[in-house]
Amino acid sequence: MTKLPFSHTETQLPLLIFLLSSVPFFVNSQFSPAERATLLNLKQVWDDPPALDSWNATSSPCDWPEIQCSGEGSVTGIFLKNCNLSGSITDSISALANLTVLDLSYNFFPGNFPTAILNCSNLQHLDLSQNLFVGNIPANIDRLESLNYLDLGANNFTGDIPPAIGNLTQLKSLYMYMNLLNGSYPVEISNLANLEHLGLAYNDFRPAVIPPEFGKLRRIKYIWMTHAKVFGEMPESFSNLSSLTHLDLSSNDMEGEIPSGLFLLKNLSKVYLYKNRFSGSIPPVIESLNLVEIDLAMNKLSGEVPEDFGKLKNLELLNLFANELHGELPPSIGLIPALKNFRCFRNNLSGELPSEMGLHSNLEAFEVSDNHFTGNLPANLCAGKTLFGVVAFNNNLTGQIPKSLANCQTLRSVQLYSNSFSGEVPPGLWSAENMTSMMLSDNSFSGQLPGRVAWNLTRLEISNNKFSGEIPSDVSSWANLIVFKASNNIFTGPIPQGLTSLRQIITLVLDGNSLSGELPSEILSWKNLNNLNLARNKLSGPIPPKLGSLPDLLDLDLSENQFSGEIPPQLGQLKLTSLNLSSNYLTGKIPIEFDNSAYQNSFLNNPKLCTANSISNLRSCYAGFNKTKKLPPKFLAVIVVLVLALFLITILMTKYLVRDCKRKKLNRDLATWKLTSFQRLDFTEVNILSSLSETNMIGCGGSGKVYKIAVDRNGQHVAVKRIWSDKKVDYLLEKEFLAEVEILGSVRHSNIVKLLCCIASDDSKLLVYEYMENRSLDKWLYGKKRELRNGVVLDWAARLRIAIGAAQGLCYMHHDCTPAIIHRDVKSSNILLDSDFRAKIADFGLAKILIKKGEANTMSAVAGSFGYFAPEYAYTTKVNEKIDVYSFGVVLLELVTGRAPNCGDEHTSLAEWAWKRYGEEEPIAEAIDEEIKDPFYLEEIISVFKLGLMCTSPLPTSRPTMKEVTKILLRCKSLDGKKAGKEYDVAPLLGEDKYISSYRCDSKKLMDEIDNSLVSLV
Structure with a gap:
């Protein structure tokens, strides 16, 4: 043996050991050519996918990234998760005699369970989840007797779980969640003595109770996965489950009491029983000292909170909210050293809060709202410097805000409204580095507003307190403020000019103060303002005409002030x-747009205002006309005849002159028009230009008018959008024009409106589209429905078809276009319907091609429509596809509820209204549009409602992609229909992608995000 060239022999042995341990060691690099042939055969059957490019006839399978080999070179593991594979799993796989691990999850394998796998008798780990398998699970599944892990989740398996599953005695993990299993629950699972994880969520098992055999088990360890369709009471024999560590029975609609022996299990670590119907008391004796997380929220639990919770030194999460608990909180809860999240809101708890809460732990969330707590807020909630939320509204708390919170830089939200707090707000709290929301209304706080607040503060609510002084002149530094409510305080002085520079502000409510002076005239920065309430102040001077230029303003209240002069016609x-302008000193006529009974209470107590249409409580502008001398009847008749004759002559002459002028102008200017065609056309620019008259106008948007024009004698029509007609070119409008032409001219998809051509001149740009006979979706969902639809009802089948079509169009834009396209203005009025009610995405004037070379992925200004744009869209100019997902989620909620996007309760949006209903556990069925309340489709409609909630999650990362949304919608089937032996057939909607009709949701996590997002939202 050659010696290593070291000068000291005593160092050679340790260095040699180190070098050998640092280099991979292979006992034998040989491999079986037969096994390589088997793998290459599978690759060929799977259509030679790009993911398997490394599989070739010249290299060893042991060198392929997806293959694991034993030391002797035999194939022992195949790892092909999420490789976009489809096809069959042939009998040749049985040649891999030593195969122990097979992972084919997250692919597109169709057909029945691949029985060839049953010949791999040494398999220990089998994962076929997230595929397209159908049919029954094999009755002889026990041939895989060595299995310790089996995952068949998220497929389309039907029938029973075979009794033979009980013979797989080595199983530790068994997952069959999210299938169509509709047979009996297999009591043979009770034979699996080593079972630790059991997942049967999202199925339709016939029995509605836990089998009695489960009450006789003595050694089984299991996790009952989320949402499995199981009802009834939990067995009292949980004390037999001595090795149980994780228990998840959440969202099962289970009832009865929590078994008294549950918390006696020594190894129990996590217990999730939330969103059920458990009643009775929480077991008072807790011996499971290893508990880390306990979630008993959203049940019907009563009684007191057990003192024994204070013994749990490892407890990090304790959720007790939305129950019927009463009594005081045990002081010992404040002593738990590991506690991070404590939520007990919406109960009947009383007494004082644990005084040492937060002092001994790194508390992150403290939520105790909607109870009857008294006394002070604990002084050391942020002792660990990790607190991000204090939610204690709707209690009877008193005293001042603890000064320690002023130094809590991690705080994001403080919600203390509807209590009896007093004193001044600690100065440091206003400017806490991460603060986004302060809600302090309905207390007795005093003091003045600071000049500087947290840079990212978006919501400030301080109504019904005793704040005083002037609104700071440097309020312009509150740049990210979206909601500012300060009603019924003692503010004085003028409204500072800086307040009008808040570009993000949506709600501004300052009524019930002593503000004076004139309202600033320069208010054009309030482009997003939705609600302006300045009532009951001492404001004077004229109403600024520029209020009429605020595009999103919906609620305006200037009543009980000292405004004078005429009402600006621009408000129309x-x-x-x-609208409320009552109790001012306004004069003159009411603008014609408001001179009707809908606004009859909007102008009270303005003695010098008059009405032309005799609004009640207002004087007529023609009150003195009848006092003049009347003309003789014959003379009056002659005047009428002469006026009518002159009028008819004028109309005829004008029509002739206008027609002649148009014809001459068209002939003269036709050469200046340039037509660019994107499709084969059966018309010319002459057909279009000669018909651009007001009689053909069918709509008017922010960037131009839309005309319906006939282009042949057979009744074919096109829609023409005229972008501008001024001689002076508007840069922003031209930018819209170029964006729409660039996108639509290159896009080809059946669910995106077809751009036929564009016609351009120096002073006018025309876009010619295919005409959509049934106009836009919003015309069918709300507003004056019966007038627009002539009694035609948009039933659920049609609405689902529309949702799928619009989703497919957006999915194509996000996932199939290179580079990807983001629409930025998805809404029901931009979803057009053809004669067969097929949906097509329209209006790309605000769209943006992502990752465009040479341009940053940002927008210069927030675009979109109120009620549709995502929360983050108001905070940043950076955008991605998730803003379209949010907007589409609002459209889904519109389809289900029939409500407009900004028609929530108390000036909330539809999305906020829907989340509030869901969080308060109000029945979703009551929110469904009456026109589609069909029991046959009820579960399907509720599923789409929940999908809308997922899409409108406050966190962009929690929203699904449009590809996932499309798959879920395509998979929608009526559960009631299946029970009746029917299915809702979506196959005609799929076109060439017929395989997708058997999709299940891509991820169980995606379906769980509704509840997770709700907790985050609260």
Whole structure:
């Protein structure tokens, strides 16, 4: 043996050991050519996918990334998760005699369970989850007697779980969640003595109770996965499950009491029983000292909170919210050293809060709202410097805000409204580095507002307190503020000009103060303002005409002030849902847009205002006309005849002159028009230009008018959008025009509106689309439905078809276009319907091609429509596809509820309204549009409602992609229909992608995000 060249022999042995331990050691690099042939055969059957490019006839399978080999070179593991594979699993796989691990999850394998796998008798780990398998699970599944892990989740298996499953005695993990299993629950699972993980969520087992055999088990360890369709009471024999570590029975609609022996299990670590119907008391004796997380929320539990919770030194999460608990909280809960999250809101708890809460732990969330707590807020909630939320509203708490919170830089949200707090807000709390929301209304706080607040503060609510002084002049530094409510305080002085520079502000409510002076005239920065309430102040001067230029303003209240002068006619441009200008000193005529009974209470106590249409409580502008001398009847008749004759002559002459002028102008200017075609056309620019008259106009948007124009004698029509007509070119409008032409001119998809051509001149740009006979979706969902639809009802089948079509269009934009396309203005009015009610995405004037070379992925301004844009869209100019997902989620909620996107309760959006209903556990069925309340489709409709909630999650990362949304919608089937032997057939919607009709949701996690997002939202 050659010696290592070291000068000291005593160092050679340790160095040699180190070098040998640092280099991979292979006992034998040989491999079986037969096994390589088997793998290459599988690759060929799977259509030679790109993911398996490394599989070739010249290298060893042991060198392929997806293959694991034993020391002797035999194939022992195949890892092909998420490789976009499809096809069959042939009998040749049985040639891999030493195969112990097979992972084919997250692929597209169709057909029945691949029985060839049953010949791999040495398999220990089998994962076929997230595929397209159908049919029954093999009755002889026990041939895989060495299995310790089996995952068949998220497929389309039907029938029973075979009794033979009980013979797989080595199983530790068994998952069959999210299938169509509709047979009996197999009591043979009770034979699996080593079982630790059992997942049967999202199935339709016939029995509605836990089998009695489960009450006789003595050694089984299991986790009952989330959402499995199991009902009835939990067995009292949980004390037999001595090795149980994780228990998840959440969202099962289970009832009865929590077994008294549950918390006696020594090894229990995590218990999730939330969102059921458990009643009775929480077991008072707790011996499971290893508990880390306990979630008993959203049940019907009563009684007191057990003192024994204080013994759990490792407890990090304790959720008790939305129950019927009463009594005081045990002081010992404040002594738990590991506690991070404590939530007990919406109960009947009383007494004082544990005084040492937060002092001994790194508390992150403290939520005790909607109870009857008294006394002070614990002084050391942020002792660990990790607290991000204090939610204690709707209690009877008193005293001042603890000064320690002023130094808590991790705080994001403080919600203390509806209590009896007093004193001044600690200065440091206003400017806490991460603060986004302060809600302090309905207390007795005093003091003045600071000049500087947290840089990211978006919501400030301090109504019904005793704040005083002037609104700071440097309020312009509150740049990210979206909601500012300060009603019924003692603010004085003028409204500072800086307040009008808040570009993100949506709600501004300052009523019930002593503000004076004139309202600033320069208010154009309030482009997003939705609600302006300045009532009951001492404001004077004229109402600024520029209020009429705020495009999103819906609610305006300037009542009980000292405004004078005429009402600006520009206010008539607003689409107000509420207006109140009462009790001022306004004069002159009411603008014609408001001179009707809908606004009859909007102008009370303005003696010098008058009405032309005799609004009640207002004087007529023509009150003195009848006092003049009347003309003789014959003379009056002659005047009428002469006026009518002159009028008819004028109309005829004008029509002739206008027609002649148009014809001459068209002939003269036709050469200046340039037509660019994107499709084969049966018309010319002459057909279009000669018909651009007001009589053909069918709509008017923010960037131009839309015309319906006939282009042949057979009744074919096109829709023409005229972008501008001024001689002076508008840069922003031209940018919209170029964006829409660039995108639509290159896009080809059946669910995206077809751009036929564009016609351009120096002073006008025309886009010519295919005409959609049934106009836009919003016209069918709300508003004056019966007038627009002539009694035609948009039933659920049609609505689901529309949702799928729109989702497919957006999915194509996000996932199939290179580079990807983001729409930025998805809404029901931009979803058009053809004669067969097929949906097509329209209006790409605000769209943006992502990752465009040479341009940053940002937007210069927030675009979109109120009620549709995602929360983060108001905070940042960075955008991605998730803003379209949020907007589409709002459309799904519109389809289910029939409500407009901004028609929630108390000025909330539809998405906020839906989340509030869901969080308060109000029945979703009551929110469904009456026109589609069909019991046959009820579960399907509720599923789409929940999908809308997922899409409108406050966190962009929690929202699904449009590809996932499309798959879920395509998979929608009526559960009631299946029970009746029917199915809702979506196959005609699929086109060439017929295989997708058997999709299940791509991820169980995605379906769980509804509940997780709700907890985060609260």
